[in-house]
Amino acid sequence: MTDHFDAIVVGAGPSGNAAAYVMAKAGLSVLQIDRGEYPGSKNVQGAILYSDALERIIPDFRDSAPLERHVVEQRFWMLSEKSHTGAQYRSDDFNEEKPNRYTILRAQFDKWFSKQVRAAGAILITETTVKDLVKNDAGKVIGVLTDREGGPIFADVVVLAEGVNGVVGQRAGLRPEIKPNHVALAVKETHFLPEETIRERFNLAGEEDGVVIEVIGSVSSGMVGTGFLYTNKESISIGVGCILSDFAQTRVPPYELLDRFKRHPSVAPLLKGAEMKEYVAHLIPEGGYDAIPTLTGDGWLIVGDAGQFVNAVHREGSNLAMTSGRLAAESLIQLKAEGKPVTNENLKLYRDKLADSFVMKDLKKYRKVPHLLERNRQLLTTYPSALNRAFQSFLRVDGVDKRTKEAEALRDLKKARGGWLRMASDLFKVARAWR
Amino acid sequence: MTDKKDKPAPKMEERLYQNRYQVDEGRSHVQIHQQNKGDSPELQAMTDLCPAGCYRLNEAGRVEVVADGCMECGSCRIVCQSTGEIEWSYPRGGYGILFKFG
Ligand SMILES: Cc1cc2nc3c(=O)[nH]c(=O)nc-3n(C[C@H](O)[C@H](O)[C@H](O)COP(=O)(O)OP(=O)(O)OC[C@H]3O[C@@H](n4cnc5c(N)ncnc54)[C@H](O)[C@@H]3O)c2cc1C
Ligand code: SF4
Secondary structure: OOOEEEEEEEOOOHHHHHHHHHHHHOOOOEEEEOOOOOOOOOOOOOOEEEHHHHHOOOOOHHHOOOOOOEEEEEEEEEEOOOOEEEEEEEOHHHOOOOOOEEEOOHHHHHHHHHHHHHHOOOEEEOOOOEEEEEEOOOOOEEEEEEOOOOOOEEEEEEEEOOOOOOHHHHHOOOOOOOOHHHEEEEEEEEEEOOHHHHHHHOOOOOOOEEEEEEEEEHHHOOOOEEEEEEEOOOEEEEEEEEEHHHHHHHOOOHHHHHHHHHHOOOOHHHHOOOEEEEEEEEEEEOOOHHHOOOOEEOOEEEOHHHHOOOEOOOOEOHHHHHHHHHHHHHHHHHHHHOOOOOOOOOOHHHHHHHHHOHHHHHHHHOOOHHHHHHHOHHHOOHHHHHHHHHHHHHHOOOOOOHHHHHHHHHHHHHHHHOOHHHHHHHHHHHHHHHO | OOOOOOOOOOOHHHHHHOOEEEOOOOOOOEEEOOOOOOOOHHHHHHHHHOOOOOEEEOOOOOEEEOHHHOOOOOHHHHHOOOOOOEEEOOOOOOOEEEOOOO
């Protein structure tokens, strides 16, 4: 192995794989390092894969990638103790030749992606943890130190695709430690059921069709958080995640929250008889735009979760990871072609590409949402339960006239929130954060 | 769902039973540096917060960690960053949790 590469990529998740693949395809010498036994063995996702971001890297990915089901129906649930109010959208248009969203199992998907990266010419070493970055006297990053025997490995640039914890970047002093209110802690279980049972329970026509459910309300027990339930071919992924500082404050054990969600009368029948085969936990960066660290420096740049690139409102992360990885790679390929060194100044190219992409545009759009939810928990508690009560009263036929029922529902809502003015102000705040 | 009266949750051992680990015997990647003045509220919170139940109170009422079931989420590292009670690093390459599905 040569000991100098065009690029070293730390991490073989979606962001690192995208970066390594694009650079290797263009003929750059790439060394990728992952601490897992195989790529994916440390990684967690819901998981919905968004085709577009991957298609721009591997157009024919559908031919070989391990995909579970394509999404034909999306449900949104507002949960209260014993009920849910929901909206759902299903369309036969989603049964298109090249579906837009799939469910996947990340451990298997990452293994597949990594195989493509190696076929493109990158060298991968697994079971190796990067411990630190090597800098020259001028402070430029010139390589990495790992927990393997042997000295440092050098490169023109180190791509930090190390995921949400960002430990390497922090220890090297490139970025601050993460704040507990900028990440969500998520726990998830995978429950196995026969394929036909899933099809029947979710009213699906084919074994390729899938349903995904996003959940707010009592699922987070008053914390800022959400739940999800996704159908895979022969299993159901179910999970819940809340802001870490909320968990620390309420001291609700995350697995208890998950168990309550599983026992909810709207959820339990979907899981009945299933066999749980894995329980996982992982952080999700949810601080949004204002939590993004410095992304570039002399000889290094950050992609994916390490850069806090997650759109929590739309539950998108892996696509931002792949896109930032691809844009970083394209920038580095261009710098090399122009014979320019990888300095912070020249990496403006990457920063500009990011700013021009949906990654930064979406994060900017929802910039105020994390603060909004942190300060206005009623949005995730009061309203979902008031809505559920209103629906119950509306649907229950009990001799009370409809006008009285309507007035009661409105009074209930007003009381729950403590007045119309407060509600108007909530509406205004949401509208402003959404713009 | 604010009830505390729910059925008891399955034991953590049962929950983690299906998971695959490559334990690095004798090398814990999470360690506690006990403070003389007692455990901080942050460290105490870990007894509820750690998704793998790695933190427990011992007989003396102090927080202890046994990281064999650790899923390497990093929560304890982040929650206790300002107290200096936790020394945390990734396990050696190849060791620790091995997700089958993720
Ligand atoms: C419960 C949950 C549900 C989610 N649902 C969705 C979803 O439905 N759709 C979606 O698009 N996104 C979702 N996300 C977000 C998505 O998983 C992430 O955005 C995505 O995985 C980020 O990719 P990444 O490559 O940046 O980081 P990661 O996937 O975390 O990869 C980082 C890699 O770096 C390696 N590594 C870290 N440190 C070192 C080191 N020091 N040395 C060597 N290797 C190292 C790790 O082993 C790992 O392979 C979800 C996340 C969670 C936790
Ligand atoms: S990293 Fe996560 S699972 Fe491991 S001990 Fe800390 S909180 Fe528990």
